[in-house]
Amino acid sequence: MSEYDVINSRAARLDAPDKVTGRAVFVDDMSMPGMLYGAMLQSPVAHAKILNVDISEALKLPGVKSVVTAKEAGLINYGVSPARYDETLFCSDRVRYVGDEIAAVAAVDLETAMEAVSLIKVTYEELPILLTVEEAMAEGAPQLHDKYPGNICAEVHQEFGDVATAFKECDIIKTTTFTNKRQDAAFIEPQGVLANYDLSGHLTLYSSTQVPHYVQRIVSMVLGLPMGKVRVVKPYVGGGFGIKAATNPMELAACLLSMKTRKPVKMNYSREQVFLFSRARHQFVHKMTTGVKKDGTIVALEHECYLDGGAYSSFGIATVYYAGSLLGGPYKLQNMKYDGYRAYTNKPACGAHRGHGGVAARACWEQQLDMIAEELNMDPLDFRLMNMMETGDVSCNDLSMSSFGMRECIEAIKEGSDWKSKKGKLPKGKGIGMACGFFVSGAGYPIYRSDTPHSTMVIKLTEDGGSAILYSGSAEIGQGSDTAFAMIAAETIGIPLENVRIESGDTDFGVDLGAYSSRQTLMTGHATKEAAEDVKQQVLDVLSKELNVAVEEMDIKQGRIIFKNETPDYSVLKTAYIKEHRGWTDQPEGAYLTFNEAARIAFLVKGPIVGTGKYSPPILGGRFKGAAVGTSPAYGCSAMIAEVSVDMDTGHVTVDKVTDAHDCGKAINRTSVEAQMQGSISMGLGEALFEEVKFDDKGHIINSDLAEYKIPTILDMPPVDAIVVETNEPNGPFGAKEVGEGGIMPVIPAILNAVYDAIGERIYELPMSSERIYMALNKKNKK
Amino acid sequence: MLLPKFKFHEPKTEQEACQILTEYGDKARPIAGGTDLVVNMKKKLMSPEHVVSLSRIASLKGLQKENGFVKIGACFTVADMIEAKDIRENVNALSAGAAALGSPLVRNLATIGGNLGSARPAADLPPPLMAYGATLILKSGKGKRNIAIDDFFKSPGTTECRPDEFIAEIQVLTPPAGAGAGYINLGARKAQDCNIVNVASFICLNKSGVIDTARVILGCVGPVHLRAPAAEKILMGEKPDKVLFRQAADAAKTDCLPITDFRGTGEYKRAMVGVLTQRTLEIALDEAKKNN
Amino acid sequence: MKELINLTINDQAYEVAVAPNQTLVDVLRYQLELTGTKKGCELGDCGSCTVIMDGKPVNSCLVLAMQAVGKDIKTIEGLETEQGLHPVQKAFVEKQGVQCGFCTSGMILSAKSLLDKNGDPTEHEIRKALSGNLCRCTGYQKIIESVQAASKGVSK
Incomplete structure (x- = not known):
């Protein structure tokens, strides 16, 4: 038998009923009044100088609302690690792979947007292409990035112990070489976005992402908006596996187009574009x-x-x-x-x-x-x-x-x-x-150098005392993290899982670095536990004063207040609760004080009961x-x-x-x-x-x-x-x-x-x- | 992914279909299940101005056993072919071909006529149909004509079917006693795969147990599905056994022209022609013995 | 250009204006707001757009909306009844046949079609019936367990 009431069980996922009925909303299931549709022009050649980009014909097409290129987007470098910001939203002078982004269009419908893309004329001067490591590292190879000579993006040289000496002690020394192949993550939901720059200058980006926080940072940086004016929301996501753990050009393009048009802009990758964007296994x-x-x-x-x-x-x-x-x-x-x-x-x-x-x-x-x-x-x-x-x-x-x-x-x-x-x-x-x-x-x-907590969690008890709501920036992408955090919160507070709800994947709810490096259960889990302990403490603190019982003598289990020693007379609290809830059908019954009652009392005494938690890793080796x-x-x-x-x-x-x-x-x-x-x-x-x-x-x-x-x-x-x-x-x-x-x-x-x-x-x-x-x-x- | 624009026609009768196809000629393309055409159109490999659905023509959907023939309407679905007792009991290798095609979802839409009309060199139904020596009934405003399936395919994507014609029916002669056939496809995955090589074999034994008819069909190793004349020649007039089949399999390897592409090298495909020829002949022999 | 057509979806009649080049999945999702049917590849390779048409599961990305006229179409939204979730849906919840949920609608519809024909399928029959529906999250194990649980529920 488990020593736990909620965790370590086989609880059903909280999102399963929505997902089995088709009610779960993924980004392409969303729409907004006045919404425009975006499409992107991507390079058809693997390596070329861009001599000219002519958008005039595209702009003339009826229904086209905006066409943006590097000229409109600017040339702010971004990427994943600040140590290697080597991308711009659109290519200005050179394309480096088939699929490199050159322009984007917003129009009244997808058909028009696609047609406009086909009307953009780009003049290329093709350059020699490098398709293998050997070609890239060969002497005299064309250079893809001026900043990184020899086409070496990064190199690592490490030695721990003394390998050469150690080999002398060995009886068997075996050498093998091995190679895999470039893989695609092949999540079933292609990336999609819906960007809405509202009339008060706030940008909300709904995106199929694993990392709302990092996307918020990059969108702010590339588009020159204060982070406080950028909100990234992750609806349900159809798998990511790492590929959705960084900002993609479509997210940036949709935001820029929404800023230009002041309309919501929706974009999706086709399956082919998922492959073109790639970012999967090397x-x-x-x-x-x-x-x-x-x-x-x-x-x-x-x-x-x-x-x-x-x-x-x-x-x-x-x-x-x-x-x-x-x-x-x-x-x-x-x-x-x-x-x-x-x-x-x-x-x-x-x-x-x-x-x-x-x-x-x-x-x-x-x-x-x-x-x-x-x-x-x-x-x-x-x-x-x-x-x-x-x-x-x-x-x-x-x-x-x-x-x-x-x-x-x-x-x-x-x-x-x-x-x-x-x-x-x-x-x-x-x-x-x-x-x-x-x-x-x-x-x-974190990916950028910072002392930021890796995860934060806010838990608010509903004012009636009945439920706990978790607010988190973490990313449920199918792995079941929402359910895990709800279970951790329920276990920690001492209430049944059905009394816990979670709102996640929204940068408005706090910082969470997101779903990558197998981090959320440990890190967001910690923050959840801390926030839940905070909530529990606040309820017990109030109860302690009301009943004159030391906090240490109480606990909460399965939605009930446990008095470890003598049970105090809590009838006044119960009576007050009953009076407040005349006519309600779910009055607490039984010879015990419920969490509901205690949390309601806590609200009446203290106002909102909000617990917070955060997690930063200890100093590591x-x-x-x-x-x-x-x-x-x-x-x-x-x-x-x-x-x-x-x-x-x-x-x-x-x-x-x-x-x-x-x-x-x-x-x-x-x-x-x-x-x-x-x-x-x-x-x-x-x-x-x-x-x-x-x-x-x-x-x-x-x-x-x-x-x-x-x-x-x-x-x-x-x-x-x-x-x-x-x-x-x-x-x-x-x-x-x-x-x-x-x-x-x-x-x-x-x-x-x-x-x-x-x-x-x-x-x-x-x-x-x-x-x-x-x-x-x-x-x-x-x- | 958007489809290019087109005008859509849904004739209710064969006659109506003939009229529409005569009128629009090579600007029109018939559609049945759509599992090939819609994909090709989405990929912008084809953009006919007129798409003519044959799916609402009831007379194209039948399956009958009649006068020693199994007659399959062009719009009979691949899923229904797997279920059909008349096909399983009389031309089982065709059931095997149907079961190997695409996925269950695709098979519920895809039709026998479509699988032939799209003329993909890796398609699953042509090899067994060629092994059984099937005949296609083509119809147009000018009337109907019968064409042996061996003469039907011209090159990848093109067939003997003229723009004003459509495939109406496929007729397979019920094999006589002593006949058997086998079909095997080799892909990477166990479902919804494009074949690397596929082979069908048909043999018929006479009363003294000698092979008097042999047809070996090789897929994915030429611009169209190929008969394997050298292999067939080795089989003819001989008593079947493993050694003979091995010889026929080796000969089949010389009967094909596999190219190296991203699905495999010519060398591998050629070798697999041998393996699958041998194995399909063994299936055919088992069946032939049972049918005796 | 567009033409009014009548579609029967989840036993309900819809009149909708469509162009010939619109696929059933796009009409379901963007015109009728039945977004439970998903789009994963649009080429008939993944099965996330599965709907049941005249009793058979098909890729709705390969069906022209006009071809669907007169057909009985069932989408994931049509499985619940007043009694609650369909047994297959219930089993997917209980056995966690669900992770990201993007393939789930299609999986459930393929499973339902199977169980309608064969209430007590073997494991291999289940695998065959679902082999047009790709899932990248689950490794399929819990999906199979869900269908097995549902088949027991159905045959009871």
Whole structure:
């Protein structure tokens, strides 16, 4: 039995009834009187000088209300990290990828807006294009950004311990290279916006975003408005996975068009534009050399990595750090050297995508560890058990495992999959493989340098005393955060979940950095708990005075006031409440004082009962350059076993079964934790087997739709056994930490290792398409 | 995504449809389920001035077994083909082709006529229909004509169907005793996928167990679906077994002209032609034995 | 240019002016304010625009509004009755077959169509029936569990 009344349960999501009935409002479901429709002109060429932009014909088209270009928008640089603001809203002199934004139009309807876009005449002088890291880093390559010579957007050089010396102690030294492919997040809701600059000069932007706060800042900065006059509201969002965690040009363009026309302006990306905007997973090329002693101790890792960044930085500077720092765990590794490079190319920018920076690195390393275990003649599970970190361990790059249920995860999947009876015993064409992973529970620092709290929460009790309303800038994007915060508040105050309501995703409600880096449960959860404690304290304070009972002698549980010692005479309070509510049908009954009554009394005495909470991470480890990327108040970890079948003639891989375990600290909502694990597995499975954004030699995306960019269908997904492992995270609210991204870490390498088990060949390049497996089998047969 | 502008016609009879198509000729395009045409129009690959819906013509929606033929109206949906007992029991490889097409949602709209008329080299219905030696009935103001499906496809997106004509019916001769057919498609995913390679095979055994008819059809490895003459030649007059099928499969690989594109290399597609030829022949043989 | 047509949606008759190049999903969403039907790809690839037309789930982004005349159309808004949520909707709430909610309308309509035909489907039948509806959040596991729970509810 749980010691909790609300959390740690399988409570139904608060938003589910709206979503199953079609009532939940997403941004494209909104409309406003007098609303205009926007459309954007995007570059058809991958790299060119802009010689001229002629909007005169577009302006003449009846129904067109405004056409804006760099001339109207100005040239304020923006981006994600202030260290790499390398974008402007519209290109003025140069386009750098197919899709780069040149102009936007607002018109009375979408048809007119699209036609106007087709009437804008741009004269280009085409420039040579760079489509690969090699081309970008070659000597004499054309430079995409004057500020970043050699087309190097960012580079990282780190060494912890002494790798060269450590290798001398090693008995096995193994080097492998590995590459994934550029991925698309393929959330089902394309980005959309509705901007409304009202007649008093206030701008409200409704957007399908994960980060209302960051969007508010960038919109203010780029359009030159005070932040207090910009409000960003997130309606329901149809998934984001990192791509919606930064401002997009459509948000800025719609705002600018609304300011120009003084009308609401609506815009949407088509599915093709979702691909053109991209900002999803980079293509990484990893070269790793791992040194191990013959007893199985992992001693050193030397790691070199190249990222194909696309035309702009987006999150890339963080990505290139994460690609290195996230190998600091989950194993005890004392020596680690990392050299990472992110190159600019003439393709859409890549950015943050579930498992930011760490997914391909994890796949490369966990496969290599599997190879080493085989060479050592050790069970790969035992090899990992022997090397894994435990609670209290600190990695060589100063990541502190304040709770770490790695052992429990490994043991859970071993048991759950019947590993012992399968590993090494399956027929040809069948395979089983495992891998581990870990991830941050929230970035330790905001994207811009600031002492801002990462999350704030305001809880107001309704004046009747019946309900608590949460006001937060946090972003429910499908993961279930609204429900989690409501549960935390209900648990903390001591009231039933149905008496809690949440309003979120609105910058008017406070600062919250939003839904990225798996941060909200821990960080917003903390702020929620603090605000709820504040509310509870205020109610009990009033009660204490009214009843002359010390606060410490009271508590609130399940909506009732608990008197720990003697029960005082509260009949006066009850009588007053009853008198106030004559004729009401829901008068509190029973021989106890309800929270309703107590909160009503508190309001009568004090006025509004409003509690506030905030969260700032504690000072975190690492003083070296780049230490800010990877440090987190807590780390979740996971382990997964995949079982596969390979068609030995066609090379087609089917994942038959997945057994997965994840340490999420204390599960706030157990069903939601499993749901995040299962979702992570399908995204990882897609990247492992199918997904790849493909370009032609002119830099056009060939497969910019969901027919040819293949995410898993329900028939491609195996049954998943999601085992929730709980630890007590001291830095988390009620001991909770992340699950949203860490869940994806072991997926690809577990499948890689299972495929090897099935076919006896290692695959070093994703996706594991039928053709790639067939070619590997062919090569093997020829040997 | 907006569709280009067009005028929309919904004839209620075949005769009306003939009149409209005669009037507008190559400015018109027939639509049935719309699962190909609407996509192509949204992508601006096509923008006919007139779109002529055949969906309200009741006579195009039938399915009959008659005089040894399974006769399928052009507007019979792919989903209904999977359900249809007459198809499953007589021409099962066509059921397999229907089940492989798109997704359940697409299959509820898509029609057999549309899948043939759009002439996509990766389409799922042409290989089994070619394996069964189907005939298409084309109609126009000038009357009707029958055309063997082998002669129907010209190049990707173009067919023997003239602008003033429409596909009215597909007729498949019910295979005799001793016949069997198989269809397999290979894609990346297990649903709603564009095929990398698809193959259908048909064999008929005579009383002494010798193959007296063989048709092997290869999809995605040429501008249109291809017959595999070398493979068929190897099969003809022989008793079926694994070795023979392997030889036929190897021959089929020389019967095709796969190109390398983003779905796969020519080398892989050619190899898969071999694998799928072998496997479809095995399915065909199983069925042939059962039908004896 | 536009023409008045009559549509029957959720057993209600609508008269609406449409142009030939308008798709059913756009008319539902932007003219009739039935925004529970979503648009994820507009090319028939994702299934978020699923509606039930004459008893069969279809991609409403591939149907011309004019083609829908005379058809019996059911959207997600038409599933609730005076008795409350449809059993499939209830099951999606209880089993958390919902995350972001964008594919949910389509999933539920495909599931309902399946259960109307087959009250006790196997897991594979469920997977086949929903294979035109993409979901990027759930990994489909809880969607399957929801449909299974609903099928038990229906067959009871």
